[in-house]
Amino acid sequence: MATQEPTALGERLNRRAVNDFMLKYAIYFVFVILIIAITVKEPSFMSIENFRNILSMSATRIIIAMGVGGILITGGTDLSAGRQVGLAAVISSSMLQALDYPRRMYPQLGELPLIVPILAAMAVCGLIGLLNGLVVSKLRVPPFIATLGTMVAVYGATSLYFDRPPYGAQPIGGLDRRFTNLGSGYIGFDGTYSIPFIVLIALGIALVVWVLHNKTTFGKNIYAIGGNPEAAKVSGVNVTKNLLIAYTIAGLCYGLAGALEAARTGGATNNYGNGYELDAIAACVVGGVSTSGGIGTVPGMLVGVLIFSVINYGLTFVNMSPYWQQIVKGAIIIAAVALDIRKYLNKR
Amino acid sequence: MSAEYVLELRHMSKSFPGVKALDDVSIQVRPGSVHALMGENGAGKSTLMKCIFGIYSPDEGEILLDGKPVKFQNSRQALDGGVSMIHQELLSVPNRSVEENLWLGRYPLRGIGPFKLVDHRKMRADTKALFKNLNMDIDPAVWVSRLSVSKVQSVEIAKAVSYSAKVIIMDEPTSSLTEHEVAHLFGIIRRLRSEGAAIVYISHKMEEILEIADEVSIMRDGRHVGTWPASELTTDVIIKRMVGRDLTHRFPPRSNVPGEVVLKVENFTSAERNSFKDVSFELRKGEILGIGGLVGAKRTELVESIFGLRFVESGVIALRGKEIKIKSPVQAMQDGFSLLTEERRATGIVPMLGVKENMLLANLRRYVGRTGLINEKRGVDDVKKKIADLRIKTPSHRTLIKDLSGGNQQKVLFAKWLLTEPEILILDEPTRGIDVGAKYEIYTIIAELAASGKSIIMISSEMPELIGMSDRIMVMCAGRKTGELDGKTATQEEIMRLAALFE
Numbered sequence: 030m031a032t033q034e035p036t037a038l039g040e041r042l043n044r045r046a047v048n049d050f051m052l053k054y055a056i057y058f059v060f061v062i063l064i065i066a067i068t069v070k071e072p073s074f075m076s077i078e079n080f081r082n083i084l085s086m087s088a089t090r091i092i093i094a095m096g097v098g099g100i101l102i103t104g105g106t107d108l109s110a111g112r113q114v115g116l117a118a119v120i121s122s123s124m125l126q127a128l129d130y131p132r133r134m135y136p137q138l139g140e141l142p143l144i145v146p147i148l149a150a151m152a153v154c155g156l157i158g159l160l161n162g163l164v165v166s167k168l169r170v171p172p173f174i175a176t177l178g179t180m181v182a183v184y185g186a187t188s189l190y191f192d193r194p195p196y197g198a199q200p201i202g203g204l205d206r207r208f209t210n211l212g213s214g215y216i217g218f219d220g221t222y223s224i225p226f227i228v229l230i231a232l233g234i235a236l237v238v239w240v241l242h243n244k245t246t247f248g249k250n251i252y253a254i255g256g257n258p259e260a261a262k263v264s265g266v267n268v269t270k271n272l273l274i275a276y277t278i279a280g281l282c283y284g285l286a287g288a289l290e291a292a293r294t295g296g297a298t299n300n301y302g303n304g305y306e307l308d309a310i311a312a313c314v315v316g317g318v319s320t321s322g323g324i325g326t327v328p329g330m331l332v333g334v335l336i337f338s339v340i341n342y343g344l345t346f347v348n349m350s351p352y353w354q355q356i357v358k359g360a361i362i363i364a365a366v367a368l369d370i371r372k373y374l375n376k377r
Numbered sequence: 378m379s380a381e382y383v384l385e386l387r388h389m390s391k392s393f394p395g396v397k398a399l400d401d402v403s404i405q406v407r408p409g410s411v412h413a414l415m416g417e418n419g420a421g422k423s424t425l426m427k428c429i430f431g432i433y434s435p436d437e438g439e440i441l442l443d444g445k446p447v448k449f450q451n452s453r454q455a456l457d458g459g460v461s462m463i464h465q466e467l468l469s470v471p472n473r474s475v476e477e478n479l480w481l482g483r484y485p486l487r488g489i490g491p492f493k494l495v496d497h498r499k500m501r502a503d504t505k506a507l508f509k510n511l512n513m514d515i516d517p518a519v520w521v522s523r524l525s526v527s528k529v530q531s532v533e534i535a536k537a538v539s540y541s542a543k544v545i546i547m548d549e550p551t552s553s554l555t556e557h558e559v560a561h562l563f564g565i566i567r568r569l570r571s572e573g574a575a576i577v578y579i580s581h582k583m584e585e586i587l588e589i590a591d592e593v594s595i596m597r598d599g600r601h602v603g604t605w606p607a608s609e610l611t612t613d614v615i616i617k618r619m620v621g622r623d624l625t626h627r628f629p630p631r632s633n634v635p636g637e638v639v640l641k642v643e644n645f646t647s648a649e650r651n652s653f654k655d656v657s658f659e660l661r662k663g664e665i666l667g668i669g670g671l672v673g674a675k676r677t678e679l680v681e682s683i684f685g686l687r688f689v690e691s692g693v694i695a696l697r698g699k700e701i702k703i704k705s706p707v708q709a710m711q712d713g714f715s716l717l718t719e720e721r722r723a724t725g726i727v728p729m730l731g732v733k734e735n736m737l738l739a740n741l742r743r744y745v746g747r748t749g750l751i752n753e754k755r756g757v758d759d760v761k762k763k764i765a766d767l768r769i770k771t772p773s774h775r776t777l778i779k780d781l782s783g784g785n786q787q788k789v790l791f792a793k794w795l796l797t798e799p800e801i802l803i804l805d806e807p808t809r810g811i812d813v814g815a816k817y818e819i820y821t822i823i824a825e826l827a828a829s830g831k832s833i834i835m836i837s838s839e840m841p842e843l844i845g846m847s848d849r850i851m852v853m854c855a856g857r858k859t860g861e862l863d864g865k866t867a868t869q870e871e872i873m874r875l876a877a878l879f880e
Contacts, residue, residue, distance in 0.1 A: 244494040246484050249473075253481050256470035263432065263468055264536075265453035265482035323472050 055368045056317055056329065059361070060336050067343040074346055081225065087338040088227035089114075089286040089293065091331060093309040094316075095238040096158075096282030098330045099275045101313055102242070104255040104322025105165060105172035107276070109179040110283050110309055113157055114302030116187040117150035117287025122201045122208075122297040123190075124149065130203025132196050143207050151284030157183060158280020162273040180306070184299070191299040202296040212292030227289050234282065239327040241278070251275050255322025311358075312337050315365040336361065382441075383408040383575045384429070384460075384544050389438030391424055398424040399435065400599040406544065411566060411576045413586045413607065416596035416619055417812030422579050423465060425596070426546050430462045431455040443543070453482070461542035463533050465549045465579075471522035476504040478521055479536050507539050511565055526553040527672050534562060538569065545569065546577045551585060552810075555671045556873070563589050581812070582839075583612040595619055616813055627813075628845035629820050633827035635664035635848055640801055640832065642683065645692035653679045653856040656692075660801065665823065665833045667847030667864065669840065670876045674853040676836045677719050680803045684716040685709045710739065713800035717790055717807055719836070721783065725790050728779035732771050733760045735778045735789050740796045763792035767822060784815025791822060802826065804835045808842065820846060840869045854878045 051058070068074045093110055100107045123134040124146035157179060164175040192198040217223025242248035250271045253261040262268055291297040310320075316333025318325030337358065344354045384406040391399040399421045406412045414422050427433045429440060431449030440447050442458060449455040455462075469478050485500050486493040504517040513531055521529055530553045537545055547566075551559045566576055566589060580586055586593060590607040595618045602618050616627070640660040647653050653675040660666050668676045681687045683694065685703040694701055696712060703709045706716070718724040727735055737744065737756050746752040760774045769788045771781055778786055787807065794802060807823070808816045823846060827833055837843045843850050847864035852875035860875040 240494075246486065246493070246495060249477055249481070249484060249495060252473055253470045253477075256472050257468060259466070260468035260470050260478075261481065263430070263452045263462065263464060265451075265456045267453065323470065 052368070052372050056315065056332055056336075056365060059365060059368075060332050060339070063336065063339055063343070067339070067347055071347045074343060077222065079342070079346070081223070083335070083338045083342050084228045085225045085293070086342060087334050088225065088231040089290045090305070090309065090312065090334045090338070091231040092234050092282050092286040092289070093305055094312050094330045094334050095234055095327070096279030096286075097306065097309045098313045098318055098325055098327070099238065099242070099251060100172070100279050101310070101318045101320060102255045102322060102325050103251045103272060103275050104258070105272070105275075106176065106310065106320065107161065107279055108173065108176040108306050109157065109161065109183055110176075110279070111302040111305035111307070112180050112183040112187065113154045113280060113283035114287040114290060114305050115297075115299060116157075116183055116190075116302075117154050117284040118291035118297035118301040119187055119191050119201060119287075119299060120153060121146040121150040121288035122204055122291040125205045125208040126201065126203050127205050132199065132203070134193075134196070134201060140205070143205075143211065146208075147285065147288045150288045151281050154280040154284030154287065155277050156280065158276040158278070158283070159273060161280070162276030165276065166269040166272040188299045198299070200296050200298045201291075204292070204295055208292050209295050212289060212294070227293060230285075230289065234285070235327055235331055238278075242327060247271060247274055252323055255319075255324070257323070308337065309334075311362050315362055317369050336365075382406060383443060384577070385439075385441035385444075386425070386429070387439040387441065389425065389428060389435050389440075391421075391428060391433060391435045391437075398599050399428070399438075402438070402596070402599070402601045404594050404601060404604065406575045406577060407592070408543070408575050409570055409573045410591040411570055411578055411589050413578045413580065413590035413593045414596065415579070415581075415586065415593060415615060416602075417814055420596040420619070420812070421599040422596055423548060424599075426462065426548055426577065426579065429455070429544075430460060430546065456482070456540055456542070459540075459543040460546065461537045461540040461544075462546040463537045463548060463550045465552070467526070467529055467533055467553075469521045469529055469533065472520055474518050475515055475521055475524070475532055476500050476517040478532060479504055479507070479517075479539065507535055511535055511538065512561070525673060527555055527558055530554055531558065534565065538565065542574065544575045544577065546579075548579045549581070550578075551580060551582065553672060555673065556877070559585065581810075583615055586615070587612065619813060627817070627841065629817065629824050631665075631824045631827065631846075633663045633665065633824065633848070636662035636830075638662075639697060641693075641695040641698075643693045643695070645679065645682065645694075646690045647675070647678060647682060647856070648688035648690040649678065651856070653682075653853070656853070656856075656858045658851050658858065658861070660832050660834060661848075662832055663827050663830045664848045665827050665835060665846055665864075667843040667850040668834065668836045668853060669838075669843045669850055669872045670853040672838065673855065674876065675856040676853055677805055678856075679853070680716060680805060680834060680836065683709070684714055684803060686716075710797055710799070713798075714803065715739070715794035715797055715799035715801070716803045717787075717794060717805060719805040719809070721786060721790065721810070726778045726786050729777060731775045732764070732769070732778055732781070732789055733757060733774040736760050736763060736774075736793045736796065739793050743796075759796060760792075763795065767792055768818060782812075782815070784811045784818065787811055787815070787819060788822070791819070795826075799831070801832045801834070804833065806836055806838065808837070808839070816842075840872050843867070843872065844869065852876050855880070 093114060097107050097110050124138065124141055126133045128140060161176055161179055164170050165172050211226055215223040215225045250261065250266050253266060254268055254271060258268060287302060290301065312333035313325065313330050314320060315336055316329035318330060340354060340358055344357065382405040386402060386404045389399050389402045402425060416422050424433065428435045431451045431454055447458055449458060480500055485496040485503065487496040488494050501517055508515055513535060515528060515532060521532065530550065534550060550562060554562060569576060578590060587607060592604055593607050593610055594604040595602040595615065597619060638659050639662045643657045645653065645656045656679060670676050678687060682689050685705045685708055694703060701712060703712065733756065741751065744752050744756045757774060764771060764774060767788045770785050778789055808819050811819065823833060835846060844864065844867050850862045850864055850867050850872065851858060852860045852872055854876055859878040862871055
């Protein structure tokens with residue numbers, strides 16, 4: 030080192046520091062650049078209303094991503110997320126059809142407090158999550174396979190519940206006003222300067238998950254389990270228990286997201302939530318969560334979800350063909366991970 | 378009153394499918410002592426320790442802690458019961474901070490009822506206090522993946538000590554430590570001992586054992602051979618009892634005669650920061666060139682750069698007088714190089730493949746027949762020949778390589794490179810983690826190769842091995858070449874002096 034000129038060394042260190050910084054926040058740069066690019070093409074994109082729409086589109090996805098993200102951090106994955114969302118949507122909406130709607134699934138059912146069907150949906154999905162956790166931690170079935178199984182089975186269960194006499198496979202509609210209001214209502218003066226309820230709920234969940242991941246023993250344990258399960262075990266971490274908690278929390282998230290999705294769209298069918306698991310996993314991965322476990326942050330997951338919403342909304346806004354949007358999305362998934370993985374490779 | 382022994386193992390037996398790993402082992406450990414456990418790889422040391430630590434459950438036998446029988450179902454119970462362990466494999470979570478690794482499984486909490494949060498302030502304070510107490514200089518907030526291997530090992534040591542356990546098991550705690558850090562660890566061990574803790578110390582390094590241990594238990598083939606006071610033992614006696622046979626010579630006789638210069642490396646400088654700089658050396662036909670140095674001397678980086686795995690900024694390689702540029706391992710192999718890497722498990726074997734597949738991996742192209750498919754028979758014939766030549770102990774060439782002992786795995790990797798018919802073999806710590814008996818066989822192979830005219834570069838951190846096997850020894854320190862010694866006259870002191878010749 031002594032032979033090197035101080036300025037050259039300084040420059041080198043600086044360049045490295047800048048590099049490290051760029052890598053660390055790469056995904057946030059991508060996010061900002063994306064917004065700028067869309068705005069340049071279509072300046073009217075920069076409006077409060079558009080951002081409000083993007084946020085409400087993202088709300089349920091954020092909640093799903095929070096669930097899947099926790100599982101990815103343990104080194105697992107959850108393919109059943111989307112189908113669980115569908116089940117939750119069907120359950121909650123079947124219990125919340127308006128009293129004057131002619132084709133109610135449960136004609137005898139009175140008016141339930143809003144919270145009851147939501148909790149019911151969460152409870153059912155929480156149990157499915159627990160089941161996933163048991164299969165993964167006790168039976169040692171690889172998470173990909175275990176949740177592939179539940180994904181298929183849950184769809185069957187949802188369809189059984191959904192496709193019943195007297196009305197058969199009809200979309201569950203005519204939802205209670207209170208319920209749809211939860212999905213599309215907002216706090217604020219008017220439609221423009223306001224925050225939708227579901228966005229507040231989603232951000233609340235994200236905050237709770239952030240606290241769980243960063244401030245509790247459970248959170249630190251799942252990072253350790255994902256990073257090196259053997260190390261966690263010999264340090265006295267109860268791996269089974271923590272996996273069960275992670276999968277159950279994920280199920281609760283899907284349950285809530287499913288109910289809110291039904292509320293937002295005003296109905297449900299057995300096909301709701303199809304493919305959401307891949308969207309959520311992609312969002313997490315783009316947000317810097319490693320599919321091999323042990324790495325990922327809640328802010329990263331949030332940005333990951335928002336990037337996809339901006340793509341969906343923004344590219345439609347500038348009239349890009351939906352087919353091209355798919356290609357852009359795919360490219361972003363790969364590019365983001367290729368970029369992100371440099372953080373961990375640059376040691377060598 | 379406390380019992381005479383803090384830890385007593387009675388008639389412990391444990392079988393795995395096809396192997397009796399432990400056979401009626403009884404060992405007693407006194408409080409306030411360092412009890413060394415020695416034996417070849419596969420002798421059952423680690424299995425025994427894993428039984429104590431609750432990772433395995435013994436089939437038979439009893440474990441008494443402070444005179445009371447215990448049965449630990451998992452590591453949590455062992456830790457709570459007063460037993461901590463430094464694991465051979467360095468079990469840490471790479472992408473988490475040092476302090477989060479230290480307190481994993483027992484984070485300090487604050488809050489009420491079920492709503493307890495991790496107390497980060499206390500964790501930081503505890504970490505700093507621990508490092509201060511142990512006189513270690515490690516940043517608590519830095520990711521473990523950013524630390525050098527020796528620092529990671531130091532963290533593991535600190536962690537094991539921090540449980541204030543009655544019994545601390547140390548399974549090869551010095552494998553990645555520098556000489557200086559080993560001395561530091563011994564200071565810590567002596568203090569723990571004077572405070573009444575019992576340390577069960579597993580190591581292959583005789584010199585270490587004789588320096589630190591009070592008593593030595595030796596195991597062979599899953600059985601307890603005996604326990605002796607360390608003061609009554611010498612290296613030769615230990616080896617004899619470990620292998621159950623006389624090893625009058627630790628190194629085989631060599632008949633190789635170095636010939637003309639084959640390889641010339643000049644002013645080699647790495648493209649990486651803080652790596653090797655301006656290294657020049659020559660290698661002759663039929664010569665064994667040892668490379669010595671401390672951990673962090675950048676010896677591995679040097680040979681990996683020669684082999685085309687890493688980038689160099691400047692420097693010249695001349696092969697038989699002709700300058701060559703090596704840009705990739707494939708090219709290096711075509712030029713007659715081969716590299717036996719340092720980390721057998723990480724970069725050597727493919728555990729879930731068989732002996733045959735592992736052996737042919739570097740060389741599959743040669744077995745492609747006219748049909749474009751692989752000629753199985755020719756491959757199997759070569760593999761069988763190598764198994765016989767190198768005396769590889771394996772049930773068959775179809776056996777998964779992960780089921781072989783470390784020494785036999787290493788032989789398979791030797792065979793893999795020999796099948797590429799190299800002129801220059803680079804061996805990076807070829808006997809690391811291999812038991813004494815198998816080491817001798819590896820040395821024999823190296824000696825035979827040199828005698829048949831192959832040129833060999835051998836990195837080793839074991840000084841007796843360097844002196845015993847090398848024609849010439851090049852020593853490096855912090856990326857620079859600090860000297861070259863004649864293998865016949867070199868002494869450990871000289872090597873040490875050059876290895877620690879910091880600028």
